[in-house]
Amino acid sequence: MGWRRVLVVGGLLLLQCGDGRRMPPPPPSTTTHGGARLDAARSHVRRDAGTSRAPSGASFDSCRVNLTPAEHEVLDDNTHETGFNGDDGSYVILTWVGDGTGVILVLSTINTPLDTFLEGGSSRLYRSTDYGKSFHDISQSINHTFIKEEFGVSVGPGSSVILTADTPVVDHPGGIIFTSTDAGATFRFTQLPFHLAQPITYHFLNPDYLVALSIDGGLWLSVDFGAKWTKVHDGVHSFSWGAGINLFFSCSKADTMDAEERGDLQLKRTKDLGKTFTIIHEDVFSFGYIGAFLFFSVMEDTRSPRVMYFSSDQGDTFSQALLPSASTEQFYSILDGDEDMLFMHVDNPGDTYFGTMYTSDDRGILFSKSLERHLFDGQRKSDFRNVTSLRGVYLTNRLDKDGRIRSVISFNRGGAWQQLSKPQNVECGQEVKNCKLHIHGEHSRINHIVPMLLMSEPTAIGLVIAHGTVGDCLSSSQHPDVFVSSDGGYSWRGTLRGPHHYSILDSGGLVVAVEARREGQVKTIKFSTDEGQCWKSYNFTEQPFFFAGLSSEPGTKALSVSVWGFRPEDDGQPMWVAVTIDFQSLVTRECDERDYEDWLAHATQGGASRSDGCVLGIKETYKKRKKESVCRNGRAFVLRKKESPCLCTREDFLCDYGYYRHDITSECVRQPDAHNKTLETCLDGQEDELFTAGYRKVPSDRCEGGFSPQLAVQTIIRPCGIKPTSNSPPASSPLPVTYFDTPRERMVLILVCSGAGVIVLAAVVFALVAVKRGVYRNRVKRIVTVSQGTLKAPQAPMERPVHRTRTIRIFCSDAHLLDRNQCCAEWRDL
Numbered sequence: 001m002g003w004r005r006v007l008v009v010g011g012l013l014l015l016q017c018g019d020g021r022r023m024p025p026p027p028p029s030t031t032t033h034g035g036a037r038l039d040a041a042r043s044h045v046r047r048d049a050g051t052s053r054a055p056s057g058a059s060f061d062s063c064r065v066n067l068t069p070a071e072h073e074v075l076d077d078n079t080h081e082t083g084f085n086g087d088d089g090s091y092v093i094l095t096w097v098g099d100g101t102g103v104i105l106v107l108s109t110i111n112t113p114l115d116t117f118l119e120g121g122s123s124r125l126y127r128s129t130d131y132g133k134s135f136h137d138i139s140q141s142i143n144h145t146f147i148k149e150e151f152g153v154s155v156g157p158g159s160s161v162i163l164t165a166d167t168p169v170v171d172h173p174g175g176i177i178f179t180s181t182d183a184g185a186t187f188r189f190t191q192l193p194f195h196l197a198q199p200i201t202y203h204f205l206n207p208d209y210l211v212a213l214s215i216d217g218g219l220w221l222s223v224d225f226g227a228k229w230t231k232v233h234d235g236v237h238s239f240s241w242g243a244g245i246n247l248f249f250s251c252s253k254a255d256t257m258d259a260e261e262r263g264d265l266q267l268k269r270t271k272d273l274g275k276t277f278t279i280i281h282e283d284v285f286s287f288g289y290i291g292a293f294l295f296f297s298v299m300e301d302t303r304s305p306r307v308m309y310f311s312s313d314q315g316d317t318f319s320q321a322l323l324p325s326a327s328t329e330q331f332y333s334i335l336d337g338d339e340d341m342l343f344m345h346v347d348n349p350g351d352t353y354f355g356t357m358y359t360s361d362d363r364g365i366l367f368s369k370s371l372e373r374h375l376f377d378g379q380r381k382s383d384f385r386n387v388t389s390l391r392g393v394y395l396t397n398r399l400d401k402d403g404r405i406r407s408v409i410s411f412n413r414g415g416a417w418q419q420l421s422k423p424q425n426v427e428c429g430q431e432v433k434n435c436k437l438h439i440h441g442e443h444s445r446i447n448h449i450v451p452m453l454l455m456s457e458p459t460a461i462g463l464v465i466a467h468g469t470v471g472d473c474l475s476s477s478q479h480p481d482v483f484v485s486s487d488g489g490y491s492w493r494g495t496l497r498g499p500h501h502y503s504i505l506d507s508g509g510l511v512v513a514v515e516a517r518r519e520g521q522v523k524t525i526k527f528s529t530d531e532g533q534c535w536k537s538y539n540f541t542e543q544p545f546f547f548a549g550l551s552s553e554p555g556t557k558a559l560s561v562s563v564w565g566f567r568p569e570d571d572g573q574p575m576w577v578a579v580t581i582d583f584q585s586l587v588t589r590e591c592d593e594r595d596y597e598d599w600l601a602h603a604t605q606g607g608a609s610r611s612d613g614c615v616l617g618i619k620e621t622y623k624k625r626k627k628e629s630v631c632r633n634g635r636a637f638v639l640r641k642k643e644s645p646c647l648c649t650r651e652d653f654l655c656d657y658g659y660y661r662h663d664i665t666s667e668c669v670r671q672p673d674a675h676n677k678t679l680e681t682c683l684d685g686q687e688d689e690l691f692t693a694g695y696r697k698v699p700s701d702r703c704e705g706g707f708s709p710q711l712a713v714q715t716i717i718r719p720c721g722i723k724p725t726s727n728s729p730p731a732s733s734p735l736p737v738t739y740f741d742t743p744r745e746r747m748v749l750i751l752v753c754s755g756a757g758v759i760v761l762a763a764v765v766f767a768l769v770a771v772k773r774g775v776y777r778n779r780v781k782r783i784v785t786v787s788q789g790t791l792k793a794p795q796a797p798m799e800r801p802v803h804r805t806r807t808i809r810i811f812c813s814d815a816h817l818l819d820r821n822q823c824c825a826e827w828r829d830l
Helices: 038-048 069-077 442-446 743-788 820-828
Strands: 007-009 012-014 035-037 079-084 091-097 103-110 122-128 153-155 161-164 176-180 188-191 210-213 219-222 230-233 236-241 247-252 265-270 278-290 293-298 307-311 332-337 342-347 354-360 367-375 385-387 393-399 405-410 436-439 464-471 481-485 493-496 500-505 510-515 524-528 534-539 546-552 560-568 574-582 596-600 618-625 641-645 653-655 659-661 668-670 679-683 686-690 695-697 704-706 716-719
Touching: 069 079, 069 534, 079 122, 091 153, 091 546, 091 560, 103 574, 210 236, 219 247, 236 278, 247 278, 278 332, 293 332, 342 367, 354 393, 367 405, 367 653, 393 436, 405 436, 500 546, 500 560, 510 546, 653 659
Parallel strands: none
Antiparallel strands: 007 012, 035 091, 079 574, 091 103, 103 122, 153 161, 161 176, 176 188, 210 219, 219 230, 236 247, 247 265, 265 278, 278 293, 293 307, 332 342, 342 354, 354 367, 367 393, 385 393, 393 405, 436 464, 464 481, 481 493, 500 510, 510 524, 524 534, 546 560, 560 574, 596 618, 618 641, 653 695, 659 668, 679 686, 686 716
């Protein structure tokens, strides 16, 4: 078997690993913004006729169990199909509204306009209040208005909904929106004083607070859920809500179209909903907000590289991140973040399609290298994913030096990465030397190799579902299969052959899947009550239809799922279809205490050792439903766990800036090009000289005792970036400071100081003796003079030479860093 390198064609990475066979050309996507388009689906059907399927990957047995007649009857009684007859809409969106409301909205965009006050088209809106069992046409509540399909149905906190009309800009002073606070039961018509450039953005907690950007760059705010709007700023390029009611936005300093390209933007903040503004920084290229961090890149002129700044206090103070700078051909990308740390990707120069991943400290300033050769394709898409079903787990793909793409996983927030283990029920051929599981990510999804990304949910503890291939590397020449993990990614099983759409229900108690068929229609749904170990199949319709989407109620606690698509009719017109399957009547028993067992997260040794299960400083033992228990967790399910602290080890620490982890000893040692004794940077507007032993604790790590690096405790703060006044000493003349942070250096310092002390003591004694002699001589001289009848003043003492100490300040940015011997030499010359 000949392994081939990854080929890059027009920005598309062709994943070739194996026999070199390539997948057939994929069809265009049939989904857009949560909806489905008929013309794409029609061309998709024609184009796929007669195409051959990709060869299968490594074989495995998928457990299948037949439905009993009783189970089949129960599902028949609780499956509800709705056909939207007479609706020739070319675009349909199905959206669940709220949690536990049972409300589904279906928006259909109709090509032929109805007789309304708007030209260009119209829409129909359907609503279900019984979890999809029946739908009612409520188009009259929005006047059959043509809804802008790219904005879709915007669902916010609670039961809030916004629909945006597709209003022509010419001859109309502004756009039109329809707002609802009761999950679509009623809608309010609002004429806007501007035309929207993008969908309206909700505040993440208060749905009454809305922010919008107009097509002319105006920033608009509403504090009453869109009833009234106030323009707060002009020339705005982008915006983002921060903590509380902080609103950040970038704007042009002048009326320039290419300000963003040249880094000429200002970053501003309003803390009072547009009444007052604060300029945070000038020369901003771009900015964003994630977790608790505000970040922005700055380019002071077109010839200088961009540098990143971070703030953890809503922009009150900010500091330059210790990261490599990026040229105009490179980019930064925030992969993920929370209140404790950030994952940052820094692109490599040139069209390499990879870069370096860094993790930050809790201030977002000091970054440590986490993963080299991190894959980032030509469309600037990353396969990086947070496995939310287990704390500290992240998964991504790496482009290795041999040109092959391989999946890696971290169980401690990027502290260490390793390849995924081989699935337990899969065997590779003898020609495969390194048999591992590799996961398809975003790049594979946008190129239609797989229909879905990795899925995990915080309430479904340990459960992970993903598409992948097994072998030496990731391959698009093999047919992707579905794999499942019940322990957060430590072990895997092959569960479904071929690509599928899947969804997690009942907090992991039920998993459903529909096969992704390119060349055919669907009528079967598969479901599992044991986290994907075995599956049952149910035909939910007698008349198959072309699949458009699989949708379930938000929150993963429901037991209902909707399958929707379109079915060709005899008259040539398609009919949109929505089928809702309610599994609540099938899984009737509520779980009790006997259905749960203690499960130690991150345990790799069965909990036998004291450190087994210790990740990020604590052990977590969950109450997890037994796989063999056929019961439902229910809507009232709350994840229960017990925590206990662990002793600290080196694994609880990352290597600090300027240090790297040694491959053999696992100790953090200095990088060859960073022998400085101080790490100096501007923090919060001050010059902060940071002492380090090469380690820093992983953010959010809660270990106690155990391993403790010898960290220095003294920190010297001086003004940074402040021009000296006429009465202040120049900034270039700081107080003398020399730093010693290793045992050998400290010993040298002790010996030198001891020797210097002896010399000083001897000098003091010598001086006292000399003074005493001088006083004695003068006294004798005075006595002699007085006795001779003549009084003379004593002579002035001779001025002694003043010896000034020479000091050394070592900056991490100095071009020529002094080594230890030079420091010692300088010290000896003091």
